[in-house]
Structure formats: C-alpha cells, structure tokens
Amino acid sequence: MFALVQPAFASDIRPSREFLSPELRAQQDDPARHPGWLWVEQGEALWRAAPPSGQPSCGGCHGSVAGMRGVATRYPAVSAEGALxxxxxxxxxxxxxxxxxxxxxxxxxxxxxxxxxxxxxxxxLPMSVVTSGAAAAHLAEGTRLYSLRQGQLNLSCSQCHDDNAGRRLRGDVISSGLGLxxxxxxxxxxxxGSLHRRLRACALGVRAAQLLxxxxEYLALELFLADRARGLTIEAPGLRR
Amino acid sequence: MRAFWFVALALLPAVVSAQNLVPFTVSGDSIEGALEGRAGDATRGEAVVKNRETGNCLICHTIPDRRERFQGELGPPLAGVGLRLTAGQIRLRLVDPTQVNDRAIMPAYYRVHGLVNVEPRHVGRPVLGAQEIEDVVSYLSGLKE
Structure with a gap:
C-alpha cells in the first residue's frame, strides 16, 4: 500500500540518457533522426540575423555561435545586476x-x-555552475523546493527522482530528473520545450500549483538541478518521451 | 483519535473544504467503520483503481489483471492484499498512509489538511470521495490471491 523510502546516494544519480530506451537513445545521438536539430538550425539562423532595430545580431558581437562552446554548462548564473x-x-x-x-x-x-x-x-561538456557567493541563497532555495512535499498528491521531487529513479510509473521510467x-x-x-515547461508538467502531475x-522558484530549482548534475554532460537538444 | 481534525475544521466557516470530508476514527492502524457508513461496491472500486483520472492506483501498483498493460512498480503489488490487510487497515492506508508511516510516498486519498502548494482547483478537495474510498476498500479486500 505504501513504499518504504530508501536512502539515496549521490552515486545513484545517472545521466538522463541512461534512462532512455535504446531506440530513443540512438535517435538522440543521430541528428538526421532527431527533430530537435531543426530548432538548433533555426536558432543558428536567428543568431546571424540582424534585428530590425539596427543593432548588431548576436553574431555581430559574439562572433560565430561556435564560440558559445561551454556557456550552457555555467547556467543558471547570477548576473552583474544580481539576478539569477x-x-x-x-x-x-x-x-x-x-x-x-x-x-x-x-x-x-x-x-x-x-x-x-x-x-x-x-x-x-560537463555541467559546472557556480553555487558560491550570490548564487548560494538561490541554491538553498532550490534545495528546499526539491525536497518539499507538495500538491494534492503530497510528493516531493526527491521522492520520485532520488528514491525511485529507474522504477516505472505506468510505462515511464523515472529518471534522476537532471534536466540535462x-x-x-x-x-x-x-x-x-524548456526545462521550466517540463517542471510545470511535474507540478501538474502531483496536482501542485504550476508556476510561470x-x-x-523554477530558476532556483534549475540551479539546484544543475549543481546536482555537476560533472555530467549536457545532452541538449535532448529527445524525451 | 484523529477525528478532531475534521471536527475542528468544520467549525470554521471559511474552510469550505472540510464539508467534503466526513469524520472518522482511527484505532491502531485501521479505520474500522465505513466512511459515512457507506457500503462499498467492488466493481465500482475496480474501475476507480484503474481510472487514470481518479484513483490511478496502477501508476504505482500492479493488480492481477493481465489486460492492464504498463502497471507501475513504485508500490507493492496489490495481489493478495485482501489476505494481508483487513478492510479497516486498507481503509486507513487509502485515507492517509502517512498515519501508518510518516515517510510513505503514497498520497493520502482522503485528506485536505497539511498539504502545500495545492493546485487551486484541487484545494479543499480530497483525491477520492467517501463512496469511492469504500468502493476501493471493497475491491482490494477481495484481492485474496
């Protein structure tokens, strides 16, 4: 009637790709069969496109998008203005x-x-967000949210993604919930879709209020997830069920 | 004796929610009396167990029914639960399993207090109504093998 909660260990955290079916994993690795790359191509076109304002394109300041290598491993991050x-x-x-x-x-x-x-x-490339300094308070908030039981179904992120990762909810395997x-x-x-859209789907699943x-809150949670995934490699654009 | 929760809430006009819940008495690890004295119906209970919008029990549990594909594996299998637990024990575990084990992952199906960030349309409403709880108790009590 109820499952005993088992302790989770950091070593239990596995890359998102390991929870995919072999077919989906192969498809994620093959740009020719992965529709997410259409968005990447569109994004690269936008990178080069000058905005109507007459200001430079992204590439006008940053150069080739290839120069963005490694940037995503460092986000979320606190900006110069102090915002996460x-x-x-x-x-x-x-x-x-x-x-x-x-x-x-x-x-x-x-x-x-x-x-x-x-x-x-x-x-x-491996995730490597900064969690010290101004980011520390956001990380603490993300950590709190991750283990907060919430919603009508009274479930925390941790209860599924730590204690029951690898088990099946109906036909779906629960991942470590890293967002890679x-x-x-x-x-x-x-x-x-974005990670925050995915977080909203989880909130809906436990019948909790969905945030924008x-x-x-979602930014703090994203920072916690990025820190939790430290050293594991980015899979974006991912392919998910 | 946890009936006081619901009695106390019912005295507060602002808490509309409590009107959805009937008082019950916990003795040991069970609720002996049927909620509102309602008679459960096993056939209706089976439907609630399988329904993905209401009970949705098979997201986490399995039942001995090979027609149901993709059953969950977070909770223990429900085959034989009617031999392992009395109807009263099953009833409490449906109403609020955290009263048996405060670390239980299973949601409380007949509880509205002590919940956080509940989606507005579900605020003050239990997951299942009293009749549905009794129907599920009846169905599960009949799973003898």
Whole structure:
C-alpha cells in the first residue's frame, strides 16, 4: 500500500540518457533522426540575423555561435545586476538591452531555438555552475523546493527522482530528473520545450500549483538541478518521451 | 483519535473544504467503520483503481489483471492484499498512509489538511470521495490471491 523510502546516494544519480530506451537513445545521438536539430538550425539562423532595430545580431558581437562552446554548462548564473538568470533569460536580457528589441517571450519558438542552438554547443561538456557567493541563497532555495512535499498528491521531487529513479510509473521510467537535455524535443509535446515547461508538467502531475516559466522558484530549482548534475554532460537538444 | 481534525475544521466557516470530508476514527492502524457508513461496491472500486483520472492506483501498483498493460512498480503489488490487510487497515492506508508511516510516498486519498502548494482547483478537495474510498476498500479486500 505504501513504499518504504530508501536512502539515496549521490552515486545513484545517472545521466538522463541512461534512462532512455535504446531506440530513443540512438535517435538522440543521430541528428538526421532527431527533430530537435531543426530548432538548433533555426536558432543558428536567428543568431546571424540582424534585428530590425539596427543593432548588431548576436553574431555581430559574439562572433560565430561556435564560440558559445561551454556557456550552457555555467547556467543558471547570477548576473552583474544580481539576478539569477538561466540561458533563456540571459538571451532575453541581450535581446532587450543590447539589441533594443522586445523580449521574444518565454517558451516562444524563437527563444527556444536560440537557447537550443547555444546549448547544443555544450553537448558532451560537463555541467559546472557556480553555487558560491550570490548564487548560494538561490541554491538553498532550490534545495528546499526539491525536497518539499507538495500538491494534492503530497510528493516531493526527491521522492520520485532520488528514491525511485529507474522504477516505472505506468510505462515511464523515472529518471534522476537532471534536466540535462533541455531544451528538449518531447514526443508528448510534438515539439521543443524548456526545462521550466517540463517542471510545470511535474507540478501538474502531483496536482501542485504550476508556476510561470522563468519564475524565481523554477530558476532556483534549475540551479539546484544543475549543481546536482555537476560533472555530467549536457545532452541538449535532448529527445524525451 | 484523529477525528478532531475534521471536527475542528468544520467549525470554521471559511474552510469550505472540510464539508467534503466526513469524520472518522482511527484505532491502531485501521479505520474500522465505513466512511459515512457507506457500503462499498467492488466493481465500482475496480474501475476507480484503474481510472487514470481518479484513483490511478496502477501508476504505482500492479493488480492481477493481465489486460492492464504498463502497471507501475513504485508500490507493492496489490495481489493478495485482501489476505494481508483487513478492510479497516486498507481503509486507513487509502485515507492517509502517512498515519501508518510518516515517510510513505503514497498520497493520502482522503485528506485536505497539511498539504502545500495545492493546485487551486484541487484545494479543499480530497483525491477520492467517501463512496469511492469504500468502493476501493471493497475491491482490494477481495484481492485474496
């Protein structure tokens, strides 16, 4: 009737790709059969495109998108202004402050595409976010949220993704919940979505209030997940069920 | 004796939620009396167990029914649960398993207090109603092998 909670150890944390079926894993590794790369291509086109404002394109300041190698391993990060920003929000900041354009909007195809194009340049590189200094308080908040039982079903992230990773919920295998593949192409979405969209789906599953993408809580949780995944390699664009 | 929770909440007009719950008495690790004295129906209970929108028990548990594909494996198999537990023990574990084991991962299906960040449309509502709880108790009590 109820499962005994078993202790989790850091060594139990496994890369997201190990929870995929062999077929899906092979597909994730093959750009020709992975629709997420269409978003990457679109994002690379946006990278080169000059905005209507007349300000430089992304590439106009940063050079080739290839120069973004390793950037995604360091996000979320606290900005010079003191705000915790993930890759999406850092792009939005550039968009509004440097390019003089209205932000794309969280979960817009343009922002997902640019994020995917930048994150893809860190594919295979280990996560290495900074959690000291100004980031410490955000990490503490993310840690708290991760183990907070919530929703009508009264479940914490940890109860599934630590205590029961590898077991099946109906037909789905529970992963370690690291978010290494985001933005990811999810078959259920029939498109690419952000990590925050995925967090909202988990909230819906436990019947908890869904927060807005880009909210302080989801950013803190994203920082915790990135720290938890320290040393494991980025899979973006991921392929998920 | 945990009936006081519900009695206390019912006295507060602002807490509409409590109107959805009926008082019950916990003795040992069971609730002996049927909620509201309702009679459970095993056939309806089976439907609740399988329904992905209501009980959704098979997301975590298995039942001895080969027609049900992709059953869960977080909780113990329910085959033979009617031999291992009395109806009263099953009832308490459905109502609120944390009263038996405070680290239980299984949600409480008939509880509205002490929950955090509940989605607005579910605030003040138990996962299952009293009749559904009794129907599931009836079905599970009949799983003797």
């Amino acid at each position: 920003l993930n890759l999406e929000l850092r792009i939005e900041q550039c968009r509004s402050q440097r390019q003089g354009e209205a932000p794309f909007g969280y979960e817009s195809e343009a922002l997902l595409s640019l994020t995917a194009a930048i994150a893809a340049r860190s594919r295979g 593949g985001y933005p990811a192409y999810r078959l259920e979405w029939n498109g690419v 993408p880009g909210s302080a």
